[in-house]
Amino acid sequence: MPTFEANGTVYEVDEDGFLENPEIWNEAVAKDFAQSEDITDLTPDHWKVINYLRNYYLGFGIAPMVRKVCKETGFKLNEIYGLFPSGPAKGACKLAGLPKPTGCV
Amino acid sequence: MAWPKPDELVQIDNTPPSGSWLEPSANYRKGAYCNSALPKSLDQVGMPNARNWKPSDADWKLPPDWKEIVLEGMRDRLERFRSFRLFMDICVRCGACADKCHFYIGSGDPKNMPVLRAELIRSVYRRYFTAAGKILGKLAGARDLTEDVLKEWFYYFYQCTECRRCSVFCPFGIDTAEITMIVRELLNLVGCNIHWVQEPVANCYRVGNHLGIQPHGFKDSIDFAVDEIEEMIGVRVEAPINKKGAEVLFVVPSADYFGSPHYYTLLGYLMLFHEVGLDYTFSAYASEGGNFGLFTSNEMMKRLNAKMYSEARRLGVKWILGGECGHMWRVVNQYMDTMNGPADFLQPPVSPVTGTAFDNARSTKMVHICEFTADLIRHGKLKLDPARNAHWNVTYHDSCNPARAMGMLEEPRYIIRNVCDRFHEMPENTIREQTFCCGSGSGIGTDENFEMRMRGGFPRANAVKYVKEKFGVNLLSCICAIDKATLPTLLEYWVPGVEVAGVHELLGNALVMSGEKERTTDLRGQPFAPQTEQAGA
Numbered sequence: 038m039p040t041f042e043a044n045g046t047v048y049e050v051d052e053d054g055f056l057e058n059p060e061i062w063n064e065a066v067a068k069d070f071a072q073s074e075d076i077t078d079l080t081p082d083h084w085k086v087i088n089y090l091r092n093y094y095l096g097f098g099i100a101p102m103v104r105k106v107c108k109e110t111g112f113k114l115n116e117i118y119g120l121f122p123s124g125p126a127k128g129a130c131k132l133a134g135l136p137k138p139t140g141c142v
Numbered sequence: 143m144a145w146p147k148p149d150e151l152v153q154i155d156n157t158p159p160s161g162s163w164l165e166p167s168a169n170y171r172k173g174a175y176c177n178s179a180l181p182k183s184l185d186q187v188g189m190p191n192a193r194n195w196k197p198s199d200a201d202w203k204l205p206p207d208w209k210e211i212v213l214e215g216m217r218d219r220l221e222r223f224r225s226f227r228l229f230m231d232i233c234v235r236c237g238a239c240a241d242k243c244h245f246y247i248g249s250g251d252p253k254n255m256p257v258l259r260a261e262l263i264r265s266v267y268r269r270y271f272t273a274a275g276k277i278l279g280k281l282a283g284a285r286d287l288t289e290d291v292l293k294e295w296f297y298y299f300y301q302c303t304e305c306r307r308c309s310v311f312c313p314f315g316i317d318t319a320e321i322t323m324i325v326r327e328l329l330n331l332v333g334c335n336i337h338w339v340q341e342p343v344a345n346c347y348r349v350g351n352h353l354g355i356q357p358h359g360f361k362d363s364i365d366f367a368v369d370e371i372e373e374m375i376g377v378r379v380e381a382p383i384n385k386k387g388a389e390v391l392f393v394v395p396s397a398d399y400f401g402s403p404h405y406y407t408l409l410g411y412l413m414l415f416h417e418v419g420l421d422y423t424f425s426a427y428a429s430e431g432g433n434f435g436l437f438t439s440n441e442m443m444k445r446l447n448a449k450m451y452s453e454a455r456r457l458g459v460k461w462i463l464g465g466e467c468g469h470m471w472r473v474v475n476q477y478m479d480t481m482n483g484p485a486d487f488l489q490p491p492v493s494p495v496t497g498t499a500f501d502n503a504r505s506t507k508m509v510h511i512c513e514f515t516a517d518l519i520r521h522g523k524l525k526l527d528p529a530r531n532a533h534w535n536v537t538y539h540d541s542c543n544p545a546r547a548m549g550m551l552e553e554p555r556y557i558i559r560n561v562c563d564r565f566h567e568m569p570e571n572t573i574r575e576q577t578f579c580c581g582s583g584s585g586i587g588t589d590e591n592f593e594m595r596m597r598g599g600f601p602r603a604n605a606v607k608y609v610k611e612k613f614g615v616n617l618l619s620c621i622c623a624i625d626k627a628t629l630p631t632l633l634e635y636w637v638p639g640v641e642v643a644g645v646h647e648l649l650g651n652a653l654v655m656s657g658e659k660e661r662t663t664d665l666r667g668q669p670f671a672p673q674t675e676q677a678g679a
Contacts, residue, residue, distance in 0.1 A: 139345070139352060141627050
């Protein structure tokens with residue numbers, strides 16, 4: 038099982054570097070994983086997206102639609118890419134501790 | 143990691159390797175293979191040899207009797223499938239297919255010539271199942287099944303997207319996709335599978351769709367789309383889920399209610415159905431058109447497909463309508479009737495709006511959305527304003543399976559010509575039956591397989607580049623969810639400046655709905671082109 042280490046904590050992750058056990062997530066995890074996405078500082082805008090994703094995931098067991106993320110957070114898609122360079126389904130979901138979506142996406 | 147740049151990748155080396163092709167070779171380097179399946183997604187559907195392993199490992203942790211399992215699997219399939227035995231026997235190695243594969247064109251690797259890729263298993267077939275091969279061995283092009291041969295199979299048969307372009311050119315009609323399907327079945331018998339196929343398979347089996355979206359999540363997404371349409375268009379549409387007694391069951395790929403740009407196609411469907419008053423329902427269980435069982439085994443394909451007829455029966459509909467999904471149509475059009483039919487509890491599909499009987503769907507009872515919509519337009523049932531797509535200069539990518547597995551060639555073009563003023567075809571040897579694959583179909587559209595996807599998609603992207611430079615095309619339309627997921631990445635890499643959209647997104651832009659408010663933007667929220675520009679476009 039691959040691992041990811043940051044600030045002295047070792048996390049079990051999948052091959053894409055996503056948290057293996059989404060239930061252990063907390064804000065410190067998001068801060069640690071920010072490094073793996075080359076995000077140096079988590080701003081209130083980052084947290085807005087992360088918290089939205091996290092809450093949706095707790096309710097529905099899955100990430101929300103990309104369009105819904107944009108609308109509910111008020112960010113355009115390119116602005117989300119500005120915050121999370123690998124995009125809403127990858128970078129943003131990774132920091133929020135969600136599993137990576139699979140299929141025709 | 144940093145991937146090779148386009149100007150590096152386009153330097154394709156066509157020098158054949160010096161050694162014999164009978165020597166197994168597989169270069170498991172980053173960017174050229176997909177991650178292996180997780181044990182839990184195998185366990186969830188009862189598939190064997192669930193374990194943690196990586197294709198780049200030396201030890202694949204195969205079962206001790208793996209060789210017997212694979213050979214017994216071959217024997218069993220040679221008996222059960224006449225097509226498999228035929229395809230093992232009849233190839234004369236004429237080479238008509240050799241340069242037709244997008245992976246061969248993009249990689250220059252001779253083992254990606256469809257003929258040679260098939261020889262990777264034919265050589266094993268000869269060794270164990272033909273008299274000449276048993277006696278003459280290498281002289282007869284036969285070789286032993288070894289672990290290296292198995293690794294070579296895994297490498298090259300996950301570099302075939304089952305698109306069947308090569309089959310169009312085969313004078314014997316060998317269906318190369320069926321060879322790949324069989325080899326992947328054999329690999330599955332010993333637990334060699336990829337994550338991007340296996341997790342959707344497990345999710346589909348448990349929940350009904352690739353993404354594992356549960357009924358309340360499905361409803362949340364559909365409700366969101368309904369609200370957005372009302373906001374944008376000023377019309378409240380209905381989008382019923384699990385409505386018993388509806389006339390039609392509508393099945394879409396789950397990416398339509400999850401991904402982007404798929405979502406805008408979903409809006410197009412919902413607007414269309416409202417406008418013509420179609421009595422339809424979604425199903426929260428048959429909530430996936432795609433069937434990654436097609437990339438696993440016949441049995442898995444059948445299991446995952448069963449929900450379509452099952453939900454149609456439970457909900458009491460008359461017939462089924464299917465959305466913009468790619469490989470679903472190979473499963474539906476070529477296998478569903480005999481796998482899970484006959485659907486004699488359904489009725490031969492008739493459009494309630496035009497009265498047209500879809501005779502081609504008499505046995506499956508399932509109609510493609512483009513057939514349905516083209517028929518509506520043909521009968522003058524829709525009010526369309528192509529000027530609303532004036533900001534798009536459009537070409538059309540024939541998605542492999544709708545084109546080659548069901549002959550869906552004219553209907554999408556007919557719709558596009560009625561909803562867009564500017565439409566330009568790519569060169570004729572890259573469209574229709576000869577369409578080039580996106581390079582990411584059959585479950586290999588993963589991030590980690592990036593280099594191979596860009597290589598495989600190169601011929602398609604090259605044709606897009608041609609119409610971009612010649613006609614100023616800025617939008618590639620298509621009717622497949624994998625296309626919509628993977629072509630944006632491909633085009634950004636090879637042809638920046640061309641976007642990707644579904645045909646029903648373009649329809650949704652042009653559709654004039656009764657009671658709509660004044661529209662100033664397309665479904666993406668982009669402003670329409672100014673009137674003056676439209677006139678000269």
